Amino acid sequence: MGEHATVHATMRIALLGVAAGVQFGLSLRQLAGHEYRPTWVAVAAFATLALVTATAAVWVVRGKPLPRTVVALGTVVSLTAASAATAVVPEGGHFGAPDWAVGLVGWHLVLLLLDRVPVLLAALGTHLVVSAGQFALAGAPGRAEVGAAGIVALGTVSMQLAVVVITRMLVRRTGQAMAVAAERDRLTTRVLYAEQWEREQRTVFAGQLGATLPLLADLADGVLDPRDAGTRRRCALAATQLRRLFAENDEVPDPLVHEVTACVDVAERRGVEVSLAVSGAAVAVPAEIRRDLTGPVVAALSAARVRAKVSVLRTDEDVRVAVVADAGAEVVAASTARVEVECGTYGDYLRTEARWRRNS
Amino acid sequence: MAQEQLTAVVIDDHPAVRDGVAQWLAAGTPAIRVVAAGDDVRVAWLGDGAAADVVILDLHLGGPAPATADLRRLVQAGRRVVVYSMRADDAIALRCLESGALSYLTKAEGAEHLRQATIAAAAGRAYTPPALAGALAGDRSERRPALSARETEVLVEWFQSESKEFVAQRLGISLSTVNTHLEHIRIKYAMSGREAPTKAALVARAIQDGLVRLDDL
Numbered sequence: 001m002g003e004h005a006t007v008h009a010t011m012r013i014a015l016l017g018v019a020a021g022v023q024f025g026l027s028l029r030q031l032a033g034h035e036y037r038p039t040w041v042a043v044a045a046f047a048t049l050a051l052v053t054a055t056a057a058v059w060v061v062r063g064k065p066l067p068r069t070v071v072a073l074g075t076v077v078s079l080t081a082a083s084a085a086t087a088v089v090p091e092g093g094h095f096g097a098p099d100w101a102v103g104l105v106g107w108h109l110v111l112l113l114l115d116r117v118p119v120l121l122a123a124l125g126t127h128l129v130v131s132a133g134q135f136a137l138a139g140a141p142g143r144a145e146v147g148a149a150g151i152v153a154l155g156t157v158s159m160q161l162a163v164v165v166i167t168r169m170l171v172r173r174t175g176q177a178m179a180v181a182a183e184r185d186r187l188t189t190r191v192l193y194a195e196q197w198e199r200e201q202r203t204v205f206a207g208q209l210g211a212t213l214p215l216l217a218d219l220a221d222g223v224l225d226p227r228d229a230g231t232r233r234r235c236a237l238a239a240t241q242l243r244r245l246f247a248e249n250d251e252v253p254d255p256l257v258h259e260v261t262a263c264v265d266v267a268e269r270r271g272v273e274v275s276l277a278v279s280g281a282a283v284a285v286p287a288e289i290r291r292d293l294t295g296p297v298v299a300a301l302s303a304a305r306v307r308a309k310v311s312v313l314r315t316d317e318d319v320r321v322a323v324v325a326d327a328g329a330e331v332v333a334a335s336t337a338r339v340e341v342e343c344g345t346y347g348d349y350l351r352t353e354a355r356w357r358r359n360s
Numbered sequence: 361m362a363q364e365q366l367t368a369v370v371i372d373d374h375p376a377v378r379d380g381v382a383q384w385l386a387a388g389t390p391a392i393r394v395v396a397a398g399d400d401v402r403v404a405w406l407g408d409g410a411a412a413d414v415v416i417l418d419l420h421l422g423g424p425a426p427a428t429a430d431l432r433r434l435v436q437a438g439r440r441v442v443v444y445s446m447r448a449d450d451a452i453a454l455r456c457l458e459s460g461a462l463s464y465l466t467k468a469e470g471a472e473h474l475r476q477a478t479i480a481a482a483a484g485r486a487y488t489p490p491a492l493a494g495a496l497a498g499d500r501s502e503r504r505p506a507l508s509a510r511e512t513e514v515l516v517e518w519f520q521s522e523s524k525e526f527v528a529q530r531l532g533i534s535l536s537t538v539n540t541h542l543e544h545i546r547i548k549y550a551m552s553g554r555e556a557p558t559k560a561a562l563v564a565r566a567i568q569d570g571l572v573r574l575d576d577l
Binding site for chain 1: 495500520530
């Protein structure tokens with residue numbers, strides 16, 4: 001569709017030039033140089049054909065396809081004008097120099113009907129039959145005159161048909177070229193996408209490793225004391241973050257619960273007694289939302305001392321991931337753009353809840 | 361009648377579970393006596409088991425298919441059933457409530473919840489342990505009853521914390537209000553779906569207790 005439109009639009013601009021050029025460059029001279037009776041019919045026919053070209057130009061110069069009504073009207077008007085002009089040709093002038101309309105109107109028809117080939121062929125055929133009829137009615141032509149007329153008719157029509165054939169070939173070639181270009185574009189996009197994905201993965205990993213690397217450096221340099229409770233808590237946090245990060249790219253049916261389980265796993269290895277409860281049927285949660293939902297779990301579990309309860313609840317409206325634990329330390333977790341986080345201490349207990357409203 | 365000791369029958373395919381449950385129930389206050397136990401539902405229909413106040417039923421007796429037909433028959437006979445299951449499966453828990461079980465506990469939930477559930481069941485009352493609260497809160501079925509925002513919050517908080525004191529503190533309400541909300545929710549569930557004698561009794565009991573008024577229904 002696209003390539004058709006482009007080729008047709010370009011060809012029409014050329015045809016517009018041809019129609020105007022033939023009419024004003026060749027036909028005008030004939031109109032002025034011969035005597036037509038009545039003269040006004042020939043002049044009116046000439047003006048009408050010029051008007052058809054001008055009307056078509058309104059769409060053609062903007063590269064727009066011609067509306068159906070313009071095409072239908074233009075075809076009928078052109079054919080009528082041409083036969084009117086032929087009707088007033090002086091005797092013996094049929095298919096000759098005075099009969100300027102016989103060759104000219106073919107260009108108008110090609111201009112109007114370039115993308116409607118069957119209709120174009122029918123219109124050109126009608127034109128030839130009518131012209132031949134007028135030629136025959138104008139007085140019994142001799143064999144030589146018929147032959148000359150045939151050569152003129154064949155010459156003009158074959159040039160016009162050649163334009164149609166060239167257009168069709170161009171359409172096909174352009175189609176192939178555009179398909180190749182589109183495939184190349186798709187490949188380029190895919191390569192760019194893959195590169196960007198890899199870059200993002202690196203940044204995400206680097207971003208989430210951020211807490212781990214300085215911690216390891218400080219431990220190695222002896223800046224931090226591994227026996228210190230604060231250091232141990234930072235290690236627990238880093239370990240949970242890493243474990244959750246590794247779980248993030250696993251192919252599992254319920255990634256959220258998988259990531260929460262990974263956090264629970266690390267806490268249990270640390271000796272915390274954790275119970276995990278999951279309720280409500282699984283729903284799809286985008287990766288970045290999962291990161292926001294499990295962030296507070298990581299923080300709360302690494303602060304838990306002896307016991308913790310982790311729960312995942314999925315309802316019609318929201319997904320809520322909560323931790324209630326006997327806290328050994330304050331936990332700070334902030335809300336993100338799409339996940340509300342609530343954090344609080346109640347007596348000896350710490351509670352965090354991350355809540356994603358699915359429809360917001 | 362009120363002075364008599366509460367009795368229960370335990371149906372479970374593991375002897376250790378049967379003995380453990382009997383031990384747990386006997387050790388609490390008030391003590392509950394397990395009068396019969398076995399790995400077949402028949403113990404609840406014959407002998408001492410037929411007269412026990414509460415039936416504690418393991419839903420997965422030896423096979424993968426849950427014993428829902430057995431549950432339904434017991435409930436139809438007016439027996440007060442506490443389902444005690446290995447699996448924390450929301451859909452099965454909701455189906456048991458629909459059939460008329462007074463409580464659904466997972467074996468991970470421990471002695472205290474089982475005792476509470478048994479005492480409540482003996483009086484024809486429902487008990488909602490945290491896992492069941494989660495199942496109710498996550499219920500997305502068409503015919504689920506409409507809960508108020510407060511009721512939903514209580515369910516969710518109870519599921520999350522497993523501590524009613526914690527829920528009361530968090531929401532700034534009294535412990536008894538927490539319980540009232542939970543009972544209200546269960547009555548709403550008892551009034552939805554299939555009819556069962558125990559569900560009707562639960563609603564009647566709630567009216568008697570002044571938990572709901574007739575014009576609320």
